[in-house]
Amino acid sequence: MKKLTTEEMHRLTVEEFRESEKLPLTVVLDNVRSQNNIGSVFRTSDAFRVEHIALCGICSTPPHREIHKTALGAEDSVAWSYHEDSVECVLALKKQGYRVFAVEIAHDSIKLGMDEMPAALSKVALVFGNEVEGVQESILPLCDGSIEIPQHGTKHSLNVSCAAAIAIWEMWKELGKGI
Amino acid sequence: MKKLTTEEMHRLTVEEFRESEKLPLTVVLDNVRSQNNIGSVFRTSDAFRVEHIALCGICSTPPHREIHKTALGAEDSVAWSYHEDSVECVLALKKQGYRVFAVEIAHDSIKLGMDEMPAALSKVALVFGNEVEGVQESILPLCDGSIEIPQHGTKHSLNVSCAAAIAIWEMWKELGKGI
Numbered sequence: 596m597k598k599l600t601t602e603e604m605h606r607l608t609v610e611e612f613r614e615s616e617k618l619p620l621t622v623v624l625d626n627v628r629s630q631n632n633i634g635s636v637f638r639t640s641d642a643f644r645v646e647h648i649a650l651c652g653i654c655s656t657p658p659h660r661e662i663h664k665t666a667l668g669a670e671d672s673v674a675w676s677y678h679e680d681s682v683e684c685v686l687a688l689k690k691q692g693y694r695v696f697a698v699e700i701a702h703d704s705i706k707l708g709m710d711e712m713p714a715a716l717s718k719v720a721l722v723f724g725n726e727v728e729g730v731q732e733s734i735l736p737l738c739d740g741s742i743e744i745p746q747h748g749t750k751h752s753l754n755v756s757c758a759a760a761i762a763i764w765e766m767w768k769e770l771g772k773g774i
Numbered sequence: 775m776k777k778l779t780t781e782e783m784h785r786l787t788v789e790e791f792r793e794s795e796k797l798p799l800t801v802v803l804d805n806v807r808s809q810n811n812i813g814s815v816f817r818t819s820d821a822f823r824v825e826h827i828a829l830c831g832i833c834s835t836p837p838h839r840e841i842h843k844t845a846l847g848a849e850d851s852v853a854w855s856y857h858e859d860s861v862e863c864v865l866a867l868k869k870q871g872y873r874v875f876a877v878e879i880a881h882d883s884i885k886l887g888m889d890e891m892p893a894a895l896s897k898v899a900l901v902f903g904n905e906v907e908g909v910q911e912s913i914l915p916l917c918d919g920s921i922e923i924p925q926h927g928t929k930h931s932l933n934v935s936c937a938a939a940i941a942i943w944e945m946w947k948e949l950g951k952g953i
Contacts, residue, residue, distance in 0.1 A: 701776055
């Protein structure tokens with residue numbers, strides 16, 4: 596077994612990334628406190644060509660030393676915007692035709708990897724919440740539904756960057772065909 | 775949409791976790807430097823009932839303040855051991871009948887989510903490498919193969935805790951039926 600060299604990986608340059616076809620997925624970070632988590636979400640979003648990250652509320656924004664530590668440059672490739680109010684951000688996405696899902700453990704959640712995703716998904720936004728509070732209550736009634744990552748242990752939730760990695764990975768499988 | 779309360783989630787106690795049926799998956803961390811990454815892997819392993827984490831080489835071990843920050847107690851539920859030499863650890867796992875896969879970008883890797891996993895997998899070990907070096911070269915020839923998470927952006931790799939989240943999630947889907 597031989598590892599691929601950096602050249603053999605044929606990764607995109609930042610310019611090529613910007614020109615490339617994207618996954619029709621916007622990631623909304625609703626008041627995520629940890630810059631390390633934000634940076635990790637950038638890095639994962641780069642890997643799966645997420646079209647946009649919306650940083651809301653208390654989220655720090657690039658350029659930021661702590662975001663860079665885990666994003667490692669992905670904050671330069673993935674498009675992002677900042678919104679003071681997560682609710683306004685979600686309303687704007689809905690107006691643009693996005694189906695918006697909170698990644699939350701809620702009654703009637705779609706169980707990722709078990710339940711079928713709604714048919715005819717085109718543009719999707721996934722909302723990930725604060726490390727302690729989760730997605731804020733005022734956003735939930737605006738969403739088209741919630742998506743839950745089924746968990747079987749002692750802890751109530753996953754780290755937000757790990758939850759985002761699993762959800763974005765699954766959305767790539769759902770929406771990424773042909774990209 | 776209404777979030778589930780902590781009680782409604784019916785999570786396991788640490789004692790119930792220890793008694794519960796586990797995913798026949800051992801996670802080997804080969805010289806992972808960041809205690810935050812190690813803690814996150816504990817938390818993900820708790821969620822998907824990973825049977826064991828083998829911490830090798832420079833990996834810190836619980837109890838550790840920085841591991842606890844991201845594990846949030848999952849270091850008490852998930853079984854773990856420490857091994858000075860990752861090679862010895864992998865050899866011991868093979869002797870116990872584990873199929874060992876390096877999570878690496880290598881020639882002839884199994885592409886996660888695209889290629890079929892080898893048939894008749896029972897006990898599996900996944901090796902995750904150092905944040906900079908990846909899985910050490912001396913381990914690769916001992917493995918039954920490598921598993922790659924297909925990536926489509928500018929960066930060469932994912933954060934190790936995000937890669938572990940995706941790979942453990944996929945192994946739950948492969949090996950977790952009926953648990």
